Amino acid sequence: MGIEETARALEKLGFGEIYLTKSGKKGGARRKGKMEDRRKLLQEHFNSFKDCTKCDLHRNRTQVVFGDGNPYSPVVFVGEAPGEDEDRQGRPFVGRAGKYLNKKIEEVLGLKREEVYITNVCKCRPPGNRKPTPAEIGACFPYLKKELEIIKPKVICCLGATAGEGILGKKLSITKVRGQTMPYPYDPKILVLLTYHPAYILRNPRADTEFVEDLEKLRELISG
Numbered sequence: 001m002g003i004e005e006t007a008r009a010l011e012k013l014g015f016g017e018i019y020l021t022k023s024g025k026k027g028g029a030r031r032k033g034k035m036e037d038r039r040k041l042l043q044e045h046f047n048s049f050k051d052c053t054k055c056d057l058h059r060n061r062t063q064v065v066f067g068d069g070n071p072y073s074p075v076v077f078v079g080e081a082p083g084e085d086e087d088r089q090g091r092p093f094v095g096r097a098g099k100y101l102n103k104k105i106e107e108v109l110g111l112k113r114e115e116v117y118i119t120n121v122c123k124c125r126p127p128g129n130r131k132p133t134p135a136e137i138g139a140c141f142p143y144l145k146k147e148l149e150i151i152k153p154k155v156i157c158c159l160g161a162t163a164g165e166g167i168l169g170k171k172l173s174i175t176k177v178r179g180q181t182m183p184y185p186y187d188p189k190i191l192v193l194l195t196y197h198p199a200y201i202l203r204n205p206r207a208d209t210e211f212v213e214d215l216e217k218l219r220e221l222i223s224g
């Protein structure tokens, strides 16, 4: 399959327009697609709050942890907040829970981690890995909202109650609502799918079956 055909096949799968380089002229003429623009927009957005001190979480963090992955992904996974490993490395979901999530994304969705986009509702690590407070989530939410406006996914997959509450703006019991979809309040064309946080499944391995069911539902939603 040639490059152009591969790009078209990826676009059909929901990965948006692909950046192509066409050499031949002096220095190489370039056709710029949206892929490059979204990366640039995300970088500009990140730069705008990398020194944020809007809530108390800035006091103990090593760094603000922005989302990472494919800005054309049809799904954005949203977790709670960075933990110790994430705070140190500056990337979301890089600890044990992240490794479990990567494995499931590959097994159930048939995608590599770098083909999807992963982020958190709070961008700084809460001390002792406690849950972020509603005030902290409220202070940080505009950053996530803007991130989602840039990526425009088909589905936001909330990992755990805290992520779901941050995205939907209401209290949730994740054991009751997991597997359900709801419209994203700020753009009803985007679906919100609720499921467990990977760290919860590591503590409760029996929840793995339900998590896989939810990811199978996600696979249908992003391929439809």
Ligand code: SF4
Pocket: 049, 052, 053, 054, 055, 056, 057, 058, 064, 122, 123, 124, 136, 139, 140
């Ligand atoms: S958690 Fe969000 S709002 Fe609070 S300091 Fe970090 S970036 Fe700013």
